[in-house]
Amino acid sequence: MSGFTLGVAILGGLVLVIVVAWNAWNARRLRPRQPAIEERREPGATPEPVEPSFDPDDTPLPMPERKPGLDALIDVLAPIPVESPVSGEAAIAALPATRRAGSKPFAVEGCNEGTQHWETPQPGQRYTAFQAGVQMANRTGALNEIEYSEFVVKTQAFADAVNGAPEFPEMLHEVARARELDQFAGDHDAQLGFTLRARNSAWSPGYVHQNAARLGFVAGVIPGRMVLPSGTQGQPPILVLSFDTQAALADDPAQSAIREVTLSLDVPQVHRAEQPFQRMRDAAAALAESMDGALTDDNGQVIQAEGLDVIGADLEGLYDTLESRDLAAGSPQARRLFS
Structure with a gap:
């Protein structure tokens, strides 16, 4: 084999290696992020890896509260x-x-x-x-x-x-x-929603579940939905986190690629004392950091801190107005009216 032929063969081999490596790197980059395996330790037992559960029934939800009585106000x-x-x-x-x-x-x-x-x-x-x-x-x-x-x-x-x-x-x-x-x-209804979009790699349902669970969210009864429960049993959830239902129902959820999740707050349904908007901001910021996501509005525009401050101030005025009408957010009357 001549030196020229040998050089071409070596060069071709290098190109092939580079292509294979690039394809492997790209496939790994595009693969949905998976939840980290956590160890569950029992006294005297050998640590075993435990995959986070994504079963909607693994966390009991609060029992429904007693239906409020009739009220001449509404x-x-x-x-x-x-x-x-x-x-x-x-x-x-x-x-x-x-x-x-x-x-x-x-x-x-x-x-x-x-x-x-x-x-x-x-x-x-x-x-x-x-x-x-x-x-x-x-x-x-x-x-x-x-x-x-x-x-x-x-x-x-x-x-x-x-x-x-x-x-x-x-x-x-x-x-x-x-x-x-x-x-x-x-005139005084308000339902807020933030969208968290993946900057780079997509997320698997288990990855979303694991990161949200660290903030207190639990699986809801609907696939693709998690809730941050109220501190009072039987009250509506403070926040709802949702993503593609089909991704959650896939035969192999680990291969489902989720590129955005929605964090929502139904303002009249949650009592002001729960500080729902501040908790919404905190949860959105924490998820964006841990999941490498960007917080955007419905139009895909990144939400700045100044914009969140304006929304928070407007909500305080809304709370005052509802209370002046005896329809305080989170009250039985408000929850019935805004349903």
Whole structure:
């Protein structure tokens, strides 16, 4: 073999090595980041690697809190006097099959003969009066005339079954009140969202889970969703972190490539005392640092600290306005209205 041929062969071999190495490096760079293997130590046992779990059922979620009662602030109320006390069993049997009038929640409460408190009818109790209510507004809009008429029909049927005589407020007045409440709610609703985008390598679901779990997030019941629980059992989550559901449901989630996650806050649902926006900022900053991500808005623009300060100041004004209307963020009334 001539010197020239040998040189060409060596050069070709070097090029091949470089191409193979570059492809391997590029594949490794593009591969979704995986969670770090952590050791779980038991006394007297040999440390074993433990892969972080991504099972939505591995962390118990808070139990739902008791449904708040009817409130004249956000409900149309119809008193139902009765001729004589009614058993809880009879009241329950008389309730309509559905608890909605159109898109608005409908409910019946009874005045407990023993406690004199209003409550949802319970077996083994007796009730000296009832009241029916329909919510005036929620995120689907204001109570309209058709929904009010359905409320009247459901209430009258219940009253007939328990020998009661309902007293209905004037429809046009209540519908106008509902529209005013809906206008207020629409002007003072706020749902914030930050997007964390991968700067370089994509993330696997397990990698996202591991980093979020270090900040107190737990897996939700929906794949691709994690929540930061409230400090009070039964309250809505403070924050929600979500990513592509299909990535979480993939046959091999470790190979799923996630390039962005969303951190969201439903302002009226979370009490001001929880400092939800500050915790949202802190969580976003911590995740951006640990996952090599950029914090952006819905348009992909990087969010600067100054912009976050402005949002925080605006939220303080919103909290004040809601409280002045007796609809403080996180209160039962606010959670019902903004739902």
